[in-house]
Amino acid sequence: MTSRVDAPLKVTGQARYGADHNFPGMAYGYLVLSTIARGRIVAMDVTAAKSAPGVLGVYSPFDPLELHAVSTPMLGETWVPLQDDQVAYYGQAIGFVVAETFEQARDAAMLVEVSYQALPAATSMADGMATAEDAPPSRDGSPSSLEILAPGVESIDEAFAASPVVVEATYSTAPQNHAAMEPHSAVAVWGDGGVTVYSGNQGAMLQVMELAAALGVGPERVHAVNPFVGGAFGGKGRTSAPAFLAAAAARALGRPVKAALAREQVFTATAGRAATVQKLTLGADHQGTLIAMRHDSWCSTAMDRSFVEPTSHGTSREYYATQNLALSQKIVPLNLPPTTFMRAPGEAPGSFALESAIDELAVALNMDPIELRLRNNATAPVGKDLQWSSKHLDECFHVGAARFGWAQRTPQGRTDGDWLVGMGVASALFPALRFPASVEITLRADDTAVVSTGGSDPGTGLLTVLSLVGGESLDIAADRVTPRLGDSAYPPGGMSAGSTATASASTAVMIAATQVIDDLLGLASAPDAPFHGVEVSYEGGRVLGGGRSLSFGELLRALDRESLSATGSSAPGDEYTKHSFSSFGAQFCEVRVHRWTREARVSRMLGVFDAGRIINEKTARSQIAGGMIWGVSAALHEALEFEAGGRPANADLAGYLVPVNADIPDIDVHFLRYPDTLHNAVGAKGIGEIGTVGMAAAVANAVYNATGIRVRHIPITIEDLLID
Amino acid sequence: MRPFELTAPATVDAALATPGTFLAGGTTLVDLMKLNVLTPQHVLDINELPLRGIDTSAGLRVGALERMADIAAHPGVYPAISRALLLSASQQLRNMASIGGNLLQRTRCTYFRDVAMPCNKREPGSGCPAVNGANRMHAIFGASEHCVATHASDVAVALVALDAEIRLVSEDGERVVALRDFYRQPGDTPDVENDLRPGELITEVHVPRKDWAAHSTYVKVRDRQSYEFALCSAAVALDVQDGRIVDARVAAGGVATVPWRLPAVEESLRGKPVGLASFEEAASKAVDTAELLAGNAFKASLLKRTIVRALLELTEGGLR
């Protein structure tokens, strides 16, 4: 178990995040946000702001910074601020004030007077359901609705009619914001070579592409740097408004500019998780075998319809071996801040609904919910003949039930003093993906190595993984390997998205290591080199041949070289035509509800995961534990509350509740260790998101077990559990 | 935040002679200045003033600048008070925040804190969006059509239950006011929250020595286990002799525009045997005058339950 390599820097405050960078002559920018949800900006009176002390520039749709439309292959279109007078949501960036100091910029920003022509805004998910639209086809071209029927079955309704036991219920989940500790921020510095932007993001190459497009310069003139990222969770994939504005203002003013969102601005001037409504219908026989499943989903989306939270396709296609399946996904465009990827997009809210419904079916069948799940274990996604490469979900349940003491659970829960105590369980699945990645390995004359790629470690542990896999691939101790991330000067790879970074980058590390060792051996036996004419091999960081050996550092020094580098690249291949790939887990939790005042508190939780090879147990455990805490948060705390006018009512960390330490008990995480080498040579699958997937349903199911109250929305709050 | 001038008077007289806004821990004041909700031109840092000391020899006497954390940790502080303090805010805030500032903290109403929104408390006459808006955290007692915001202090609830008084000083001299009488319900002037006169300084908080004060507790119900304001809270104190309640003090928080004493509940408890039946009967009197809003109607039930829980915890489960 290896400790996080960047931990000492982080806990001593030495890790420099984007906004920690300072330059001589730097100016500070502060954003102005809209205070209506829909309409047109008629005028902006900036006279007072312009004449406020220290102000260098006040930018608005009437006096914009030069920014161009942005579209990239990876992320599609990304909105750039100040380019027109239209307001599509409350809290949209509509102005940017730059001054000598942060305080001056903030003060002047508050002096800007905006006149609007307001239009009626659609802000209610409930009202919008009636006019919901079909979601656009997903990336692989599959349509938003899907029906898979057993031979001879005419319709899904016929399958339900033939099901002896049917449960049907509608669930909903609240809009959320990533609320990462590090607000979106950037420092931009222009020089002869172009612009350098220091800004936390999920992959330096994404930032380069978007900034280059926005600034109208070639990508070679944009240098993106983000060695440390204070949390991303999907919310820092796209370039942020402060980054676009800082880069453009720095160019306009000819001096470095720093800009950061204030905490309350983070809740609107970025993007968050959609609200969802999901209707589940499950049909089974008396033994619990699923005959038919139907999962109809609605999600909110911004008026630009830029993101779909795919709750039904992301879960019900894969969880259970049903003979008949109908899925649909609709979108409800609203005048609310944009939605985007957020840890387990689709899977997390989708699994709350599906895994609650399965619990309801278990109750209807009077069957243990684990038994019901095991009876419907799937070997391949419904309607696909590609079997999972490696699936040990049943073992997750068996191991988990034993560790958790599931046998002690009764269908009525139990009491402990003034607390009603219940246990809940849910399955978790997350697809195992991989993205193309390139990694450079440099062997240095001091016998250390550097492993570098452009992606990021927003707390995931990727830096540590690079050092471990680098050490293993080079057959040297990991502490001789310096991992480097977060700089577009490095080869593109290791993007922090889709729980792919470890699998993608590690494979490239192995390939780069093989290459650099080959090159090293080539150098060793070249004419005039120490091993000329003898057969050479590599082991333990040394070149061996002719009965003697030199470390790679000694060899490089003998050859008068400082270093030797090679780059390795990997990309997903034809494995996806042969198998389906996923990580799996069984999640357990115990909830206590106070008999009198009805607070629900999680008192124990366990996750057992089948997620391929675990490269570093310590950071992997942290990832999963963090995900499980996210799930508790979704279940009991987190909701961004939009008012009818589109304004979020709780846009700060005192009002937008996430759990504090006192809400979180000890977390038990257990990994089954089945390397999945059909997926990639390292055998690792993703663990970044799966920890959150099953948690909310496990909590809700435990609440039901404790109280007999089935709450079909999250977060579950005290008033849901008050019965008089 | 608007630019402002900062001075630090060294004596009480100097502080009273200088017009300006007092700064103690700053956890309310600076917070609201950053949001432009408060825009003082002159801030007077009073932390050098000798308003210190915690004395438990005759009841409880606390200097206004004592920090919440220090009071909570002090031996001999009545349980309802130390518990209310410990359940407030976070350790970091409690280390900064003073008891005087705590009593004068402003409401957490989302509209009050956002200058883009109307709010009668911040801008008299501009309207109250909370009446028909986000009002889950708002009051069911003591509200008016002009303002329904709760007073958010925990310790003020415990202090009001325990009949605390505060000592005030201004250039006109000194006076002592019962904390219960100090706070003002919003009526049609929600901007006036208390009886504090311009330039007046709180110097001390005093809790009289009473038999029930040491036999007291505070229960706080909230959406997470720490670092969150009360959805509902209850401070209770009982004088019990031979299993009978001789005297009782009950106050509620999170439900009212000011720390809310519940005389009908106290009255019902007097003379009754300790036990669940007495507690439930008394708690049922708590909400007779409640006025419920769309988002906070559940507080009627929650308040009764909170009172019962507090009484049970105080009496170690009543007769169970």
Ligand SMILES: Cc1cc2nc3c(=O)[nH]c(=O)nc-3n(C[C@H](O)[C@H](O)[C@H](O)COP(=O)(O)OP(=O)(O)OC[C@H]3O[C@@H](n4cnc5c(N)ncnc54)[C@H](O)[C@@H]3O)c2cc1C
């Ligand atoms: C995130 C957060 C969570 C919180 N949670 C809770 C909670 O759960 N429970 C709770 O009770 N409180 C909570 N609080 C409020 C906190 O307790 C108060 O902000 C704090 O007690 C105020 O004390 P202070 O010394 O910092 O006051 P300051 O901010 O310095 O002053 C507050 C006001 O009082 C005036 N003032 C201060 N001292 C005097 C004096 N001696 N005489 C006259 N006027 C004076 C100031 O002029 C100002 O108007 C929370 C605050 C925050 C920011």
Ligand code: SF4
């Ligand atoms: S409840 Fe009071 S504080 Fe809140 S908006 Fe209304 S007037 Fe302002």
